[in-house]
Amino acid sequence: MITVIIPFYxxxxxxxxxxxxxxxxxxxxxxxxxxxxxxxxxxxxPQEQIRQLPSNIYIKxxxxxxxMGKGKALQTGIGNAAGEIIALMDADLQDDPADLPKxxxxxxxxxxLVNGIRTKRQDSWLIKIYSRTAxxxxxxxxxxxxxxxxxxxxxxxxxxxxxxxxxGNNFRFLPLAAYYQGFKVTEIPIVNHPRIYGRxxxxxxxxxGGVFDTFTAYFIYKFAEQPLHFxxxxxxxxxxxxxxxxxxxxxxxxxxxxMLYRRPALxxxxxxxxxxxxxxxxxxxxxxxxxxxxxDK
Ligand code: UDP
Ligand code: MG
Numbered sequence: 001m002i003t004v005i006i007p008f009y010x011x012x013x014x015x016x017x018x019x020x021x022x023x024x025x026x027x028x029x030x031x032x033x034x035x036x037x038x039x040x041x042x043x044x045x046p047q048e049q050i051r052q053l054p055s056n057i058y059i060k061x062x063x064x065x066x067x068m069g070k071g072k073a074l075q076t077g078i079g080n081a082a083g084e085i086i087a088l089m090d091a092d093l094q095d096d097p098a099d100l101p102k103x104x105x106x107x108x109x110x111x112x113l114v115n116g117i118r119t120k121r122q123d124s125w126l127i128k129i130y131s132r133t134a135x136x137x138x139x140x141x142x143x144x145x146x147x148x149x150x151x152x153x154x155x156x157x158x159x160x161x162x163x164x165x166x167x168g169n170n171f172r173f174l175p176l177a178a179y180y181q182g183f184k185v186t187e188i189p190i191v192n193h194p195r196i197y198g199r200x201x202x203x204x205x206x207x208x209g210g211v212f213d214t215f216t217a218y219f220i221y222k223f224a225e226q227p228l229h230f231x232x233x234x235x236x237x238x239x240x241x242x243x244x245x246x247x248x249x250x251x252x253x254x255x256x257x258x259m260l261y262r263r264p265a266l267x268x269x270x271x272x273x274x275x276x277x278x279x280x281x282x283x284x285x286x287x288x289x290x291x292x293x294x295x296d297k
Pocket of ligand 1: 007073089091094152
């Protein structure tokens with residue numbers, strides 16, 4: 001069964017159109033499916049719209065008492081999903097339900113996760129430049145196979161979540177994390193319509209969020225089991241730089257009589273040594289936490 005999860009916050013105008021379109025496509029696909037609508041604390045009275053739906057269709061509605069963010073809404077949706085295949089879709093009609101069969105075809109081909117690529121993206125030029133830079137960066141440094149990692153429209157097998165837990169607002173890194181965990185991932189081009197009703201629920205803050213989420217994905221994949229391998233080199237570089245600097249100052253002081261007052265380099269050297277040690281010790285504590293967790297299991 002396919003579970004289509006749709007989180008929404010103040011999208012009342014879109015809901016009816018969306019659900020009707022979705023049902024039309026899903027019925028044509030001929031697979032068993034369910035729709036899980038997650039109301040993320042909407043204040044624009046979505047019940048009004050929901051009541052107008054025909055009564056013979058099967059949809060789950062879940063409500064948050066107040067707005068908790070898209071990430072939480074997706075988690076709630078997943079908690080209520082009965083299908084072993086899950087699709088995530090926005091409620092604002094920017095994602096087209098007609099693309100659903102394309103996603104499913106890829107899943108049937110044996111892929112574990114299929115991410116959308118928004119062709120003819122309806123976003124501001126700033127976001128476009130940002131996305132392009134982010135994509136290049138991700139491909140270059142994090143070996144990302146994705147073109148449009150921030151695309152919210154995707155389908156995946158539920159088993160992916162056994163290895164890649166969804167928590168907080170980390171839904172943006174799900175594709176990358178799944179890829180790192182060895183799942184078969186792919187992408188398909190999808191249409192991205194301009195927003196007709198309402199306003200975008202995210203400000204520029206989402207850009208920063210994406211950067212941090214992606215870094216988290218990479219960090220967890222690479223260093224979750226061996227944090228010292230990340231903190232060790234970073235701390236060592238700082239420590240060695242500080243050691244060399246203070247060493248140089250010490251030699252000058254001892255053998256060449258250069259006095260140590262009015263030498264800011266001394267402060268810098270000491271700072272580097274202390275910070276370097278701190279960073280290394282953070283890695284050691286990380287290792288300890290990993291070890292204790294494993295042992296207790
Ligand atoms: N959304 C939500 N809770 C929030 C913010 C957004 O459920 O706190 C939903 C929103 O209603 C929409 C989807 O997440 O269905 C994507 O949001 P939006 O279209 O505003 O993002 P954009 O397309 O501008 O990135
Ligand atoms: Mg949108």
